[in-house]
Amino acid sequence: MxxxxxxxxxxxxxAFLSAxxxxxEALDRQLQRDAGMPHTYYMILVALSxxxxxxxxxxxxxxxxQSSQSRLSHAVARLEERGWVRRARCSDDRRGNTxxxxxxxxxxxxxxxxxxxxxxxxxxxxxxxxxQVRSLDEICTAVRNTLER
Amino acid sequence: MxxxxxxxxxxxxxAFLSAxxxxxEALDRQLQRDAGMPHTYYMILVALSxxxxxxxxxxxxxxxxQSSQSRLSHAVARLEERGWVRRARCSDDRRGNTxxxxxxxxxxxxxxxxxxxxxxxxxxxxxxxxxQVRSLDEICTAVRNTLER
DNA sequence: CCCAAGTATATGAGAGTTCAACTAAAAAGT
DNA sequence: ACTTTTTAGTTGAACTCTCATATACTTGGG
Numbered sequence: 034m035x036x037x038x039x040x041x042x043x044x045x046x047x048a049f050l051s052a053x054x055x056x057x058e059a060l061d062r063q064l065q066r067d068a069g070m071p072h073t074y075y076m077i078l079v080a081l082s083x084x085x086x087x088x089x090x091x092x093x094x095x096x097x098x099q100s101s102q103s104r105l106s107h108a109v110a111r112l113e114e115r116g117w118v119r120r121a122r123c124s125d126d127r128r129g130n131t132x133x134x135x136x137x138x139x140x141x142x143x144x145x146x147x148x149x150x151x152x153x154x155x156x157x158x159x160x161x162x163x164x165q166v167r168s169l170d171e172i173c174t175a176v177r178n179t180l181e182r
Numbered sequence: 183m184x185x186x187x188x189x190x191x192x193x194x195x196x197a198f199l200s201a202x203x204x205x206x207e208a209l210d211r212q213l214q215r216d217a218g219m220p221h222t223y224y225m226i227l228v229a230l231s232x233x234x235x236x237x238x239x240x241x242x243x244x245x246x247x248q249s250s251q252s253r254l255s256h257a258v259a260r261l262e263e264r265g266w267v268r269r270a271r272c273s274d275d276r277r278g279n280t281x282x283x284x285x286x287x288x289x290x291x292x293x294x295x296x297x298x299x300x301x302x303x304x305x306x307x308x309x310x311x312x313x314q315v316r317s318l319d320e321i322c323t324a325v326r327n328t329l330e331r
Numbered sequence: 332c333c334c335a336a337g338t339a340t341a342t343g344a345g346a347g348t349t350c351a352a353c354t355a356a357a358a359a360g361t
Numbered sequence: 362a363c364t365t366t367t368t369a370g371t372t373g374a375a376c377t378c379t380c381a382t383a384t385a386c387t388t389g390g391g
Contacts, residue, residue, distance in 0.1 A: 252380075
């Protein structure tokens with residue numbers, strides 16, 4: 034009954050696993066080494082930096098930064114300890130919490146960004162032709178549209 | 183100086199991050215829920231199952247299962263507790279250790295495989311055209327060849 | 332033959348992630 | 362109004378991962 038993978042699919046699947054893991058490891062290593070944060074924290078800072086007032090409700094932030102709520106909660110607690118983010122209770126919905134990027138947090142992000150982009154290029158874009166980039170975009174968009182809640 | 187990403191690259195990059203994370207989360211959730219193991223453990227069992235004698239040197243196993251040596255060491259320790267793997271000192275090189283897949287381990291893998299493949303299809307292959315699969319293979323192979331040690 | 336350098340693996344601490352439970356507040360029923 | 366059900370967010374425990382370090386063996390020079 035099981036629809037096993039044929040040879041082509043096997044090859045593609047294993048290549049996919051290797052490539053995505055290698056890219057993620059490269060990102061994490063670079064950010065950890067040069068900026069002292071994991072990639073997940075970086076994504077949180079990016080999401081906040083792009084929001085109006087550099088602040089966002091926790092649940093929306095979780096969605097934008099592709100994090101579970103629990104993960105985000107823990108992460109923001111750490112980021113708060115470093116002084117990169119602070120929390121503020123919502124006025125309209127008293128259950129809600131808002132995360133705000135501080136100046137220090139913004140500065141940390143700005144300092145980390147160039148090295149990060151460089152790593153993104155090195156590990157992905159420099160390897161691909163423009164057409165492959167288009168193709169990758171389509172593929173990933175299709176997957177995202179199917180899987181995301 | 184920094185070569186920032188242009189709009190197309192930004193879109194592709196974010197799609198890539200979403201898609202790969204969604205796929206990985208789906209895999210991990212399915213395996214954890216239905217087979218009580220993370221995807222990394224599954225990959226270790228697969229690598230062992232494909233090796234002659236269902237056994238392999240730790241360092242080669244790490245390479246095949248795309249794991250760091252440290253991660254593998256910890257993982258095999260856990261797998262050993264469950265009785266899915268056992269270790270045997272090498273005869274020729276007394277520093278070396280060999281991991282061996284036990285019958286129970288093979289059975290656990292066999293039991294986990296169908297659900298896992300189903301999830302792989304649902305989250306990736308069912309979403310893509312055959313041409314996209316080819317394209318993805320090429321892209322990932324290129325990335326892998328560049329990044330892997 | 333002995334010592335320095337390299338290789339194979341293990342281990343412990345610290346950090347991040349997950350899952351399930353928990354609190355608190357809003358919304359929906361009745 | 363009062364209870365039930367959702368929704369927002371946090372928390373603690375268990376687990377995995379990473380990084381640095383430690384151990385044990387092997388190899389390559391002198």
